[in-house]
Each structure stands twice: as structure tokens, then as C-alpha cells.
Amino acid sequence: MSGDVILETRDLERHFGGVRAVAGVNFRLRRGELRCLIGPNGAGKSTFFKMLTAQLRPTGGQILFNGRDVTRAEPHEISRLGVGIKNQVPSVFDGLSVREGLWLSAIVRHGPKPAETLVDELLQRLSLDAVADQLVGTLAHGQRQWVEFGMVMALQPSMILLDEPTAGMSVEEVHRTAALIREINKTTTMIVVEHDMQFIRDIASVVTVFHQGQILMEDTMANVQQNQRVRDVYLGTAADA
């Protein structure tokens, strides 16, 4: 494996009974890259993410992070290695205040004082300072997305996985998210699962297309959009042919 590859999967598989959600995925990601994963519902993107963060055990294949085999690692070990994930449905601490939730994340890598400083910075950066002492469970969906974003950022990981980060956000929030992702990507490798093509064009240079648990193609967004097979997959014309 070359030195600048941060993540690699080899023949990665996950079966649910007879259903092959992920069926032999060979994926490579260079350090500092911002990659988008697209594909129709059920293509295996979220399952792929869950295996990368040990929320699901692969039924076959290998996951290598910084050249180290992490296929059998526990979720907390993956996090400690420097992988952060924002799930599709916000996974936050509903019964804690926004500040407390961010603090629990910041304290993993920092002492108490620097953690508090980092939390204050993030509250301001994500425009959450007005709701800092409110319970996360009382916030609107969009704000909960930002809280989860903040918790992932507070970890200061070397790779961030974002599963549909703009789901349920307003147009203005989507623009802010795109700007934030571009900024984070200056220091952090990222993989983003999204359906919003305009958003993907705004942020990514290379796109990986998933279909039926496998990688259909990997190219620039412009080439992907012109590819007939990808169009067939999204519009369903391949099945009709």
C-alpha cells in the first residue's frame, strides 16, 4: 500500500441472510481527499460506512486504516485511531445540553481547559452559542445535525465520514454545510454520502458510484453524470432493458 493511502478495503462484504448489502468492495482513499459516495437507496453506502466504523462486522474482506488491519476492531478503537462519523439519523445526546455533548467529545483528546476552549470555538463556528445550554432533544432537526457535526469536529479526527449531512436542512443551511466541509477538508480526509447532486458538485472532485453492493464506477462528477450506466441505475432503465 502506498504511503498516502489512508483507507483501503479489500473484497469487503456484508450479508444479511441471503441479501448481499455490500458484495466485494475494493475501495482506496488518499490522505486529504474529499470523496463522495452516491448510488440509489439500498446500494450499500450506509452499510459500507457502518463497517468502516465497526458498527457492523463485515462477513468477509478486509479494512485497512493507515495500513493497519482494523476489520475486527471495536467502534471505540476505530474512533481512537482517528475516524469520526456523522450518521444519517442524528446520533446525539438528547438528554444533555449542547455544550455538554460537545465537551464529551472534546475531552477525548484534550485536557479540561483546552476542551472547554474548543467547545466555545465550535459553538460559535456552528452558530450554536445561542442554544449552548439547551437540551439537544429540544432542538430542531437541522440544529441536531449541526450538534452531531460539532461532536465529530471536536474529536479532531484524521478522517470524517458524513452520511447524508444535508438531510432535512434548509437551502441556506446546505450552503453553509458545503462551505464548512470544504474548510474542514483542508486538514481532514473526508467521505460524504449524498443524494443532492448540486451539493456534490460543490464539494467533491472524485465520486464513487455504488450499485447493488458494488462499486459501479469512480470518476469526476462531470464524467459520472454523463455515464449511461449510472443514468440507467438512477433512472431504473437498466432493469427495463
Added chain:
Amino acid sequence: MLNRRENLRWWWAGVLLATVALLLLPQVVGLFTLLQVSVICILSLLGLSQGFMWGFIGILSFGQTAFFGLGGYTYAITALNTHATTTALVAAILLPALFAALVGYFMIFGRISDVYLGVITLVVTLILEKVMRATSGGQYVIGSVRLGGQNGIPTVPPLTVPWSANATLDLAGVFYLSVVCLVAIYVGLSLLLRSRFGRVMVGIRENEQRSELLGYDSRVYKLIVFVLAGAIAGLSGALYGVWGNFVSPEMFSLGQSAQILIWVIVGGRNTLLGPIVGCALVQYLTAALGTAAVGQVTVVLGAILMLAVVLFRQGLVPTLAHWSGQLWRAAWSWR
């Protein structure tokens, strides 16, 4: 409004005041009341162990009585065999903690949670109760102590003062010891909850998956809490044996297990004061209804508890704290 530091100062003042008031109690009440308050303090430790575990990391165990009973029997057997009651008391904390570590390790690292963990802990308790009830034969002896089956061990020795082997704790001594143990463990657990460890515990209760994705091994935190709760329940069992000079399989019983949950629910699950208040209230009501000759004590008590749960959904302590907070704010804005 009060800030965190001022809150802490008021909390310390409250703890100090309550402790002094309790310690002065023998000067103003009779022996019967002293015995009642002693057993409330001892059982409150058991409630505290349940509330700490259930309310702050989300482990619902139906088997705290397993550790309570083990603590009682360990104290009785060790004290009767060795006559070293301080060692027996320490053993009564360590053995249940060790047992909790063993059972907890397989459950927690086996990723058994929620209702399944509840069922396993319940089964462990029932097995221990059945085993202890079946030890009435003369062959069931540990050292020189007969286990006694249904009848239990009736001659549990009183605690001796560590620095004076001939001096034993009388009823007032047991009362003071129970108060000191309750206050020390309440303060200890409160401080633990304010620490980083405690804040992570609450994070795990709120969202275990997210806590793990932040890098916390929730299994280690849960196991530590389970063992700590087992040790506290063991201490409670030993003190209960000392208080009544008696241990029996009834200590492991299903009724006792259910009662601990009722204390926590009535008092308030997400506070440490809740289980103590719940235990005191239920024990007081049980005794008061018994002496008032109302007839069906259990039915009347059940009705009162159901009413309490309906009226105070979050439990007594959080509801009263909420009301007093509203009053305080109203008074503040009026000023």
C-alpha cells in the same frame, strides 16, 4: 440565578446539615425509632446502588439482592468462623464485588443489555435464593457455620471496634455506622458523577452508540459501575446482618428485588437522593400502616405508590426540585 459553584456550596451545606441532624437523632428519639432509621439508612445503600447504576448509566438490574444477600451471608460466615468482624465486613464488600465482576464481565462484554440483562440478573438472584433455601441439611457447613436453609443463620455476631476487640457496637453504634456509610457513599457517588467518569456515564446512558463512536469503551464503564453497585449492595447486606443479628434466604427474594426498584421509581431515577427518599418513604409507610392496623397493608401501600407514580412521573425528588426551582425563579423575578 445560581451558578455551578454556588450550587455546589449549597449542596455541601445541605449534606452537612442532614448529617448533623441524623447524628443528633439518638439524643431525641427512642430506641424503636433509632432501629427504624438505622434500617432505612442500611436499605438506602441498597437503593442507592440500584439508582446509581440504573439512573446514571442505564443498567436495569433485577438482581441487586444477589449482592445484598451475598454480602449478608459473607459477613455472617466469615465473622462466625474467624471472630474478626472488620475483616468480615471487608470480605462482605469484596466477595459481592468479585461476583459482580464475574457475572458482569460475561453479560456486558457479551453485549447483553436491556431486558435480557434484567432477566439474567433476576435468574442469578433466584438461583442463589433457591440454593440457600436448600441448605437446611447438616452437611451444608462452611467452616463451623451451618447455612441453615430456610431458617438462615440466626447468630450473626455484632461488629467489634477495630482498635478494641472487646468493645462491640451497640444499637446506637450500628446507627452511627449506618449513617456514616450512607453519607460517605452518597457524597462519594455524587463527586464521582461530577467527574469526567460520571459525565461519560451519563453520555452512555443517553446514547451508547454515540459514546462508542466518540472513543469511549462503554463496556469498561458499565462493568466498573456494575462492580461498584455490587460492592455497595454487599456492604448494605453486611450491615443488615449486623443490624438484625440474622441473615436468611429472604434477602435474595423476588419481593426484595422488586422493592428496590419501587424505591428508585418513587424517589426519582436520575438523582442520588431519590432512592434514599423513596426507600425512607416506603419503609416508613410500611411500618406506619402496619401499626395503624389498616388491614390489607400491601394493598393500601400499593395504591399509595401507584398514586405517587401517577402524580410524580419523574419521581418525588426531581418533581419537588422542579417545583422549588419554579418558585425560586418566581421569587427572583418578583424581587
